[in-house]
Amino acid sequence: MGLKFEFEIKENNEDAKYFQIYSHIRDLILNGALPGGSKLPSIRILSKDLNVNTLTVINAYKMLEKDKLVYKKEGSGTYVLPRDKELIIDDGMFYFEPGEREFGYSYGEDVIDFTSSAPDPGLFPIKDFKKVMDKVLEEDGASAFMYHTSTGYLPLRKALRDYSKSYEIECSEEDIYIVSGAQQGIDIIAKATVKNGDYIFVESPTYSGAVAVFKSRGAKIIGVPLLSDGPGLKELERLVRQFRPSLFYAMPNFQNPTGYTYSERKKKYLLLLAKKYDFMILEDDYAGDLSYTKKDAMPLKVFDLDNRVIYIKSFSKVFMPGLRLAYLIVPEGIRSKTADAKIATDISSSGLMQRVLCNYIKDGILERHTKYLKKELAIRYLEMVRAIRKHIRGGSLIEPKGGLNLWVKLPMGVTSDKLYKRCLQKKVVISPGVFYNRDDMGLFHIRLSFSGVSVEEIWEGVSVIGLEIEDIKSELSN
Amino acid sequence: MGLKFEFEIKENNEDAKYFQIYSHIRDLILNGALPGGSKLPSIRILSKDLNVNTLTVINAYKMLEKDKLVYKKEGSGTYVLPRDKELIIDDGMFYFEPGEREFGYSYGEDVIDFTSSAPDPGLFPIKDFKKVMDKVLEEDGASAFMYHTSTGYLPLRKALRDYSKSYEIECSEEDIYIVSGAQQGIDIIAKATVKNGDYIFVESPTYSGAVAVFKSRGAKIIGVPLLSDGPGLKELERLVRQFRPSLFYAMPNFQNPTGYTYSERKKKYLLLLAKKYDFMILEDDYAGDLSYTKKDAMPLKVFDLDNRVIYIKSFSKVFMPGLRLAYLIVPEGIRSKTADAKIATDISSSGLMQRVLCNYIKDGILERHTKYLKKELAIRYLEMVRAIRKHIRGGSLIEPKGGLNLWVKLPMGVTSDKLYKRCLQKKVVISPGVFYNRDDMGLFHIRLSFSGVSVEEIWEGVSVIGLEIEDIKSELSN
Numbered sequence: 001m002g003l004k005f006e007f008e009i010k011e012n013n014e015d016a017k018y019f020q021i022y023s024h025i026r027d028l029i030l031n032g033a034l035p036g037g038s039k040l041p042s043i044r045i046l047s048k049d050l051n052v053n054t055l056t057v058i059n060a061y062k063m064l065e066k067d068k069l070v071y072k073k074e075g076s077g078t079y080v081l082p083r084d085k086e087l088i089i090d091d092g093m094f095y096f097e098p099g100e101r102e103f104g105y106s107y108g109e110d111v112i113d114f115t116s117s118a119p120d121p122g123l124f125p126i127k128d129f130k131k132v133m134d135k136v137l138e139e140d141g142a143s144a145f146m147y148h149t150s151t152g153y154l155p156l157r158k159a160l161r162d163y164s165k166s167y168e169i170e171c172s173e174e175d176i177y178i179v180s181g182a183q184q185g186i187d188i189i190a191k192a193t194v195k196n197g198d199y200i201f202v203e204s205p206t207y208s209g210a211v212a213v214f215k216s217r218g219a220k221i222i223g224v225p226l227l228s229d230g231p232g233l234k235e236l237e238r239l240v241r242q243f244r245p246s247l248f249y250a251m252p253n254f255q256n257p258t259g260y261t262y263s264e265r266k267k268k269y270l271l272l273l274a275k276k277y278d279f280m281i282l283e284d285d286y287a288g289d290l291s292y293t294k295k296d297a298m299p300l301k302v303f304d305l306d307n308r309v310i311y312i313k314s315f316s317k318v319f320m321p322g323l324r325l326a327y328l329i330v331p332e333g334i335r336s337k338t339a340d341a342k343i344a345t346d347i348s349s350s351g352l353m354q355r356v357l358c359n360y361i362k363d364g365i366l367e368r369h370t371k372y373l374k375k376e377l378a379i380r381y382l383e384m385v386r387a388i389r390k391h392i393r394g395g396s397l398i399e400p401k402g403g404l405n406l407w408v409k410l411p412m413g414v415t416s417d418k419l420y421k422r423c424l425q426k427k428v429v430i431s432p433g434v435f436y437n438r439d440d441m442g443l444f445h446i447r448l449s450f451s452g453v454s455v456e457e458i459w460e461g462v463s464v465i466g467l468e469i470e471d472i473k474s475e476l477s478n
Numbered sequence: 479m480g481l482k483f484e485f486e487i488k489e490n491n492e493d494a495k496y497f498q499i500y501s502h503i504r505d506l507i508l509n510g511a512l513p514g515g516s517k518l519p520s521i522r523i524l525s526k527d528l529n530v531n532t533l534t535v536i537n538a539y540k541m542l543e544k545d546k547l548v549y550k551k552e553g554s555g556t557y558v559l560p561r562d563k564e565l566i567i568d569d570g571m572f573y574f575e576p577g578e579r580e581f582g583y584s585y586g587e588d589v590i591d592f593t594s595s596a597p598d599p600g601l602f603p604i605k606d607f608k609k610v611m612d613k614v615l616e617e618d619g620a621s622a623f624m625y626h627t628s629t630g631y632l633p634l635r636k637a638l639r640d641y642s643k644s645y646e647i648e649c650s651e652e653d654i655y656i657v658s659g660a661q662q663g664i665d666i667i668a669k670a671t672v673k674n675g676d677y678i679f680v681e682s683p684t685y686s687g688a689v690a691v692f693k694s695r696g697a698k699i700i701g702v703p704l705l706s707d708g709p710g711l712k713e714l715e716r717l718v719r720q721f722r723p724s725l726f727y728a729m730p731n732f733q734n735p736t737g738y739t740y741s742e743r744k745k746k747y748l749l750l751l752a753k754k755y756d757f758m759i760l761e762d763d764y765a766g767d768l769s770y771t772k773k774d775a776m777p778l779k780v781f782d783l784d785n786r787v788i789y790i791k792s793f794s795k796v797f798m799p800g801l802r803l804a805y806l807i808v809p810e811g812i813r814s815k816t817a818d819a820k821i822a823t824d825i826s827s828s829g830l831m832q833r834v835l836c837n838y839i840k841d842g843i844l845e846r847h848t849k850y851l852k853k854e855l856a857i858r859y860l861e862m863v864r865a866i867r868k869h870i871r872g873g874s875l876i877e878p879k880g881g882l883n884l885w886v887k888l889p890m891g892v893t894s895d896k897l898y899k900r901c902l903q904k905k906v907v908i909s910p911g912v913f914y915n916r917d918d919m920g921l922f923h924i925r926l927s928f929s930g931v932s933v934e935e936i937w938e939g940v941s942v943i944g945l946e947i948e949d950i951k952s953e954l955s956n
Binding site: 116118121122124126129130133137141142143144145146147148180181183184187191196209212213216217218316320321322323324340341343344345346347348349350351352353 | 594596599600602604607608611615619620621622623624625626658659661662665669674687690691694695696794798799800801802818819821822823824825826827828829830831
């Protein structure tokens with residue numbers, strides 16, 4: 001007994017037919033609708049049902065097999081693979097070639113860079129910063145340069161407690177820990193909570209900088225396939241029961257790299273699972289402020305009634321990366337371990353910067369600047385979406401309506417690593433999906449960040465990408 | 479067949495006789511002169527040889543037993559213990575009581591604090607700093623606030639290459655990595671080189687912040703007993719053969735907490751051992767600049783012909799802790815792992831601070847400031863030694879002639895934890911030896927840092943410590 005597929009092949013859809021079949025079945029598997037062990041319809045029957053050539057179905061099944069979603073039993077048919085060990089991400093270090101690409105690396109003046117999710121330096125509030133800095137140096141003097149308490153400068157922790165309230169997060173200053181950027185926050189939480197051999201869940205695709213941290217502590221990483229409204233719930237619960245993770249690292253709003261936002265239902269269900277199966281969630285709210293609609297994105301932490309969520313918020317995106325400051329909201333049970341981990345990591349964050357940020361928040365400059373930044377980034381976002389719709393023909397895109405990144409599905413046959421290399425020669429830099437996920441999803445997607453480029457660069461750069469895609473396509477059909 | 483002890487009990491020595499016997503035999507064991515399995519002279523013979531009461535020898539042997547240096551075989555005698563598992567430091571986290579003491583914690587205005595090894599804030603070069611900062615903000619503007627390359631701001635790396643030359647260390651800018659303070663340097667090197675289950679050697683006593691890092695990575699920590707001119711060489715080689723460490727964390731100049739400096743012979747021998755037994759040495763040169771004699775302390779790195787030394791130098795002590803900057807000199811073989819570890823740790827250090835430090839070094843201000851600081855600290859050092867000699871009667875001290883700390887042996891029977899609590903009540907804070915070492919050495923020593931206190935505070939504070947010691951002594955004799 002196979003199962004009936006209720007979907008239609010669209011003749012005018014630009015995805016080739018076999019890719020439509022592949023995508024549809026893939027989503028069913030990842031959503032949990034097709035559990036491990038399910039038998040797929042035979043090639044003969046499916047091709048008849050869908051009115052396509054048998055070769056089309058064969059190609060679709062081949063792709064599913066390559067994704068390790070299904071397997072063939074000789075003489076019996078094709079089955080959904082029970083998913084376990086093969087989910088382990090065993091290569092989570094940075095995929096950048098040494099020397100070629102690292103944070104802070106500049107490709108030069110004449111390069112259009114769609115890889116940086118830091119804001120355009122033209123948007124940095126340098127003047128405000130200098131004013132606040134002068135005030136701090138004058139008023140605080142030498143105290144600003146002593147060691148500061150590892151948990152953070154108390155007036156800043158209080159200011160962040162109030163700031164969190166504006167995002168509907170209720171917490172006390174005791175819950176708040178200052179760290180030197182979100183990456184350090186992840187590292188410190190890993191030190192406080194992750195032991196050798198633990199299973200850690202991450203979204204797939206995800207930010208490789210987090211995976212690197214967990215792997216460095218000897219954890220086993222399980223990638224939970226991400227759909228456009230969050231992980232498939234059945235699949236997620238199945239994986240949780242199987243692996244019993246200690247931690248789930250998630251970016252529920254405007255996820256990196258996909259831009260996807262979890263539905264509120266999925267946010268709440270994830271919290272239920274965390275309680276039921278006793279794991280913590282590390283919420284990296286790296287861009288939650290940046291909603292370009294009237295509706296704000298709600299942090300998972302808002303719904304966290306059982307203290308399951310460790311919350312990280314960076315100021316690299318809404319202020320300046322060079323500030324190197326972020327904060328954690330830490331549930332009581334792991335506070336003292338977190339404090340110890342911070343000391344072992346770098347003793348304390350820069351007191352001078354903490355005092356500057358504190359004044360910056362208290363004087364209302366951060367709020368004003370965030371508003372300004374959102375307006376500026378919304379313009380770039382809209383232009384970017386338009387440029388992609390116009391120039392990347394046959395590609396597709398789920399519009400995130402917020403954040404810093406767009407996750408573009410490439411037209412059939414065009415692979416992200418090839419496109420990356422081609423564009424680089426034309427002085428346009430993109431992030432190939434393989435940086436975030438090594439299966440077919442990564443291979444057929446690119447991440448385009450729009451926050452570090454001007455509107456002119458957006459149109460020029462995306463048209464270059466579009467031309468390269470057309471070139472690759474025409475080479476494929478020859 | 480025992481062995482003959484060639485030493486004399488000094489009647490006018492303020493240490494009790496049994497403590498003299500204990501100290502002498504302890505040194506012989508730790509120096510390697512008495513290997514594991516050696517039989518000590520019988521109590522009867524030794525008391526006769528030394529012309530002391532048998533009870534005196536019994537007490538000395540009891541202390542050695544408590545230190546786990548010797549053991550008694552029933553009906554046979556006392557033997558030197560083959561030293562292995564019991565050397566593992568299994569409790570390397572911070573011994574501070576939560577909330578009571580952490581980096582940056584201030585005990586209040588009216589407290590004399592001998593625990594901080596950061597310089598007196600009155601010595602911070604705030605005016606110079608502000609001048610350089612203004613220059614950077616004006617000239618570099620927004621670039622100072624972007625992500626910087628993880629390895630560090632190149633002009634700073636070049637400046638540090640030249641700076642290192644002034645300490646006779648030859649290296650290229652490629653060898654230099656900028657990190658956010660020495661603690662982070664230790665953490666990054668641990669990430670790059672330490673695996674779960676590795677044996678790591680540290681000096682005993684040592685800086686607990688380093689032990690915490692290694693333990694957090696699942697390493698087993700072996701404390702190598704430190705003598706006033708470095709580890710006992712025979713003992714060290716024996717331990718190396720037994721445990722095959724991957725890394726030795728060492729502070730060969732003005733060690734923390736003891737202030738001891740390795741002899742040049744021991745520095746060179748340590749390097750030979752590292753080559754012979756294939757381990758790396760992490761040299762934490764936290765205070766090497768601060769020699770108060772005409773002779774500069776030579777970093778181990780100067781003698782490192784086989785690239786066995788990873789060198790860490792902080793600017794917290796000679797500049798300001800609030801700068802949060804240090805640098806590593808990294809042998810080629812572990813460079814790419816170190817770069818990956820830095821990214822996973824916090825992506826990059828503050829670009830603004832790196833630029834400020836860079837200008838500060840290039841303009842010769844650091845050199846000038848270090849000279850000034852040395853002069854100021856030398857005064858405090860000399861006053862501190864005098865105050866201790868005067869007020870801590872029956873204590874003893876090996877004068878380090880440099881650095882930031884004095885390691886004071888307390889008079890017989892006075893324990894460091896008790897003294898710590900007593901002094902705290904009198905608003906004088908000291909570091910009890912048990913923070914650094916949990917055997918009798920820790921119990922009978924205190925660390926006094928003199929860099930964060932004025933000359934007046936030194937005399938006032940040390941006299942309080944002296945009075946408390948006298949009180950404890952008189953309680954003991956009642």
